[in-house]
Amino acid sequence: MPQDLSAFDAATTVRRAEGGGLVTELDPGWDVGGGILNGGYLLAVAARAAVLESPHPHAVGLSASYLRAPAAGAATLAVVPGPAGRTVAHALVTLADAEGPAVTVQATTATLGTDAPEWSEPMPVVPSVEDCFSVAEQRHLAQPDVPIPGLTQRLDMRLDPSTAGWAVGKPSGEPVIRAWMRFADGRDPDPLALVLFADALPPTGFALGRIGWAPTVQLQVLVRALPAPGWCFVEARASEIAGGWGDEDYRIWDSAGRLVAQSRQLARAPR
Amino acid sequence: MPQDLSAFDAATTVRRAEGGGLVTELDPGWDVGGGILNGGYLLAVAARAAVLESPHPHAVGLSASYLRAPAAGAATLAVVPGPAGRTVAHALVTLADAEGPAVTVQATTATLGTDAPEWSEPMPVVPSVEDCFSVAEQRHLAQPDVPIPGLTQRLDMRLDPSTAGWAVGKPSGEPVIRAWMRFADGRDPDPLALVLFADALPPTGFALGRIGWAPTVQLQVLVRALPAPGWCFVEARASEIAGGWGDEDYRIWDSAGRLVAQSRQLARAPR
Numbered sequence: 001m002p003q004d005l006s007a008f009d010a011a012t013t014v015r016r017a018e019g020g021g022l023v024t025e026l027d028p029g030w031d032v033g034g035g036i037l038n039g040g041y042l043l044a045v046a047a048r049a050a051v052l053e054s055p056h057p058h059a060v061g062l063s064a065s066y067l068r069a070p071a072a073g074a075a076t077l078a079v080v081p082g083p084a085g086r087t088v089a090h091a092l093v094t095l096a097d098a099e100g101p102a103v104t105v106q107a108t109t110a111t112l113g114t115d116a117p118e119w120s121e122p123m124p125v126v127p128s129v130e131d132c133f134s135v136a137e138q139r140h141l142a143q144p145d146v147p148i149p150g151l152t153q154r155l156d157m158r159l160d161p162s163t164a165g166w167a168v169g170k171p172s173g174e175p176v177i178r179a180w181m182r183f184a185d186g187r188d189p190d191p192l193a194l195v196l197f198a199d200a201l202p203p204t205g206f207a208l209g210r211i212g213w214a215p216t217v218q219l220q221v222l223v224r225a226l227p228a229p230g231w232c233f234v235e236a237r238a239s240e241i242a243g244g245w246g247d248e249d250y251r252i253w254d255s256a257g258r259l260v261a262q263s264r265q266l267a268r269a270p271r
Numbered sequence: 272m273p274q275d276l277s278a279f280d281a282a283t284t285v286r287r288a289e290g291g292g293l294v295t296e297l298d299p300g301w302d303v304g305g306g307i308l309n310g311g312y313l314l315a316v317a318a319r320a321a322v323l324e325s326p327h328p329h330a331v332g333l334s335a336s337y338l339r340a341p342a343a344g345a346a347t348l349a350v351v352p353g354p355a356g357r358t359v360a361h362a363l364v365t366l367a368d369a370e371g372p373a374v375t376v377q378a379t380t381a382t383l384g385t386d387a388p389e390w391s392e393p394m395p396v397v398p399s400v401e402d403c404f405s406v407a408e409q410r411h412l413a414q415p416d417v418p419i420p421g422l423t424q425r426l427d428m429r430l431d432p433s434t435a436g437w438a439v440g441k442p443s444g445e446p447v448i449r450a451w452m453r454f455a456d457g458r459d460p461d462p463l464a465l466v467l468f469a470d471a472l473p474p475t476g477f478a479l480g481r482i483g484w485a486p487t488v489q490l491q492v493l494v495r496a497l498p499a500p501g502w503c504f505v506e507a508r509a510s511e512i513a514g515g516w517g518d519e520d521y522r523i524w525d526s527a528g529r530l531v532a533q534s535r536q537l538a539r540a541p542r
Contacts, residue, residue, distance in 0.1 A: 060516070061489035061537045063334030065361050065377045067354045082375070083338045087515075087539075088488060090336050092363075092375065104353070104363065104377060106336045108489050108537065110516075117513035118540075119446055119479065175390055208390065217359060218332035218379050220491035222518060222537050224511045239522070240495045240530045242388035244358075245331070245381075247493060247533060251510070259511045262518060264535050266332045266379065266493050268358075269389075 006187035007154055008196065011041070014048045014077060021076060022049050026097070028072035029150040032213065036069050038151045039216040039265075040199030042103050046093040047195050049077035050107035054089045058191045061108035063220045070095065070102035112191060112226050123233055123253040129180045132158035135202065138167035142211050155200055156184045157234075166206040175204035175238035175246075180231045189227040189254065197234055198250050198263035204238040205246065205270050212270030214246060219265040230255030241269050277458035278425055279467065282312070285319045285348060292347060293320050297368070299343035300421040303484065307340050309422045310487040310536075311470030313374050317364045318466050320348035321378035325360045329462045332379035334491045341366065341373035383462060383497050394504055394524040400451045403429035406473065409438035413482050426471055427455045428505075437477040446475035446509035446517075451502045460498040460525065468505055469521050469534035475509040476517065476541050483541025485517060490536040501526030512540050 005013075011027035030041040047059035075097045082090030093105040135157035136148050160178035165171055181197050182189070189197070198221045203214035233253045238246050246269040252261040276284075282298035301312040318330035346368045353361030364376040406428035407419050431449035436442055452468050453460065460468070469492045474485035504524045509517050517540040523532040 061336075063336070063377060063489060063491055065332075065334070065353070065379060067361055082336070082372070090338055090375075101353070104361075106334060106375060106377060106489065108336060113514040115514040117511055119509060119512040119517075121510040218334060218377065218491070218493075220334055220489070220535060222489075222535070224516070224518070225513060238390060239392040239533060240388055241390040242496060243384040243386040245495070246390075247495070249533075262510060262520075262535065264491060264493070264533065 006183060007185050008183055008187055008193065012045045012048050012192065014045065014052060022052065022079065024075050024077060026070060026072045026075050030154060031150045033146065033149045037072065038199060039066055039219055040196040041151065042070070042095060043105065043199070043219065043221060044192050044195040046077060046095050046103060046105040047107060047192055049079050050091050050093050050109055053079040053081060053091060054109035055084055056089050056109040056111050058110060058112045058223065059107055059195065060110045060112065060223050062195060063106045065104050065218055066216050067104065068102050070097040073097070112223065114226065120259050123257045126178065126233055127160055129158050129231060132160055132180055133164045135159055135179060138164055139202065141167040151200060154184055155181055157181050163207055166209060166211065171209035172207045175207050175241065176235065177201045177204050177207055178235045181234045182231050188229040189232055191223045191226065194223050194227060194252055194261040195221050197232055197252055198261055199265065201234060201236045203270065204236050204248055210270045214267040214270050217266045217268065219263060221261065221263040223261050225258055225260045227254035227260045228256040244269055277454060278456050279454055279458055279464065283316050283319050283463065285316065285323060293323065293350065295346050295348060297341060297343045297346050301425060302421045304417065304420045308343060309470060310337055310490055311467040312422065313341065313366060314376065314490065314492065315463050315466040317348060317366050317374060317376040318378060318463055320350050321362050321364050321380055324350040324352060324362060325380035326355055327360050327380040327382050329381060329383045329494065330378055330466065331381045331383065331494050333466060334377045336375050336489055337487050338375065339373050341368040344368065383494065385497065391530050394528045397449065397504055398431055400429050400502060403431055403451055404435045406430055406450060409435055410473065412438040422471060425455055426452055428452050434478055437480060437482065442480035443478050446478050446512065447506065448472045448475050448478055449506045452505045453502050459500040460503055462494045462497065465494050465498060465523055465532040466492050468503055468523055469532055470536065472505060472507045474541065475507050475519055481541045485538040485541050488537045488539065490534060492532065492534040494532050496529055496531045498525035498531045499527040515540055
């Protein structure tokens, strides 16, 4: 492994095994607590496999069903190609560990251009990075006895103070969390990083005072543009929490203020 | 076919053929123009197949890749069941016509309850149905020489006037379309109807003055609650249009003002 490979690139490496199948080593360092690997991390690994088998370089649409939480360690990626044209290619990717399939992903690949948008939702007015709080520190404040999850260490996330009160027993009461985000090791964002960012914030239930895991059931990520270098700004918002279910709706802007990704997931709500 | 079957229930009927496979007859009457069947209609047929093979009665999460436009007429639905538990079951559904696979769908089924929501985004302040304009009439105004699509006849859709200017050469300039919606034959909404409604408005490009078809590439629909009888209010909004791509983000409220469904799609933008 080259010395200069970023932590994210190393952890999402997909290679061709003897016999032609794709394999990876799921890295235990990208967990959300309790050894559970982050859903965005798993989706980024699947996206890398989809791109490897596609004529197009970018995963622009990914829809994943999370069947069960896979273990860290060796995993396989079965890619069934669908129709592939000049603009778009489709594939179905199944990520499996020794116990069987864990995540199935419908992947649409294409080539993201550098055209200026005809329409683009502007970034909200947000505090500067310097005026924001580290998510790792806030998690430690909220749960001093719980180790800080690997994901929260590998990403540098700085919470908008208006959405950070949950850490000090003053939840905002609105299921919205906003933060600046980048890799802790300085790697710049790219379309694959946006797939990770699109599921990387703490569950918005935290902002209602419910500090607990919210396992993802279905997640769609759309990557809309090549992100500029530097920090991204990420907003997650729940529209409805009912009957043990919640959604998380993400929008991501790059350092130039361009909307570069969107995601929506259906998750089990923490009780 | 029973006399009292609604047009939608008839058009989405899925039955078991000799040999055990599921089959349907895609109804040419649910097109968006030019004989192209509506993506939400196709997704509702796939959802019906998923529910038939599931221990749970409602499709709560559906993610579809649109590979090619299928022809009206005989089609098959192959359902590959995934893990099924007490709360959630997963399946992969492939809708195919004589030419091969047309739509692949990851389906999550569960049981929607009647719990009041802990959090729910309220319906925006909107004009009454009486103060809104028929989408069928607006389409006729915008394109007098083009027959009104079947979908637009089978649904009764009444446009919020602030998003209806495209029909009279005065597009609002903001890619948002809002309308009250119900079946023209009076059938009340249910979770399956919401799957149709979640892709039934004209493309939001219309509101930018671009009257053209915007083929769906990937669509995710989340059904969040059992809708109350009567009209639903549906809002579609594009967040970014760039490089020949656009998104459509839907929120649907029922007649009681409860958020009952959300969808997001990646589509090709009309030129």
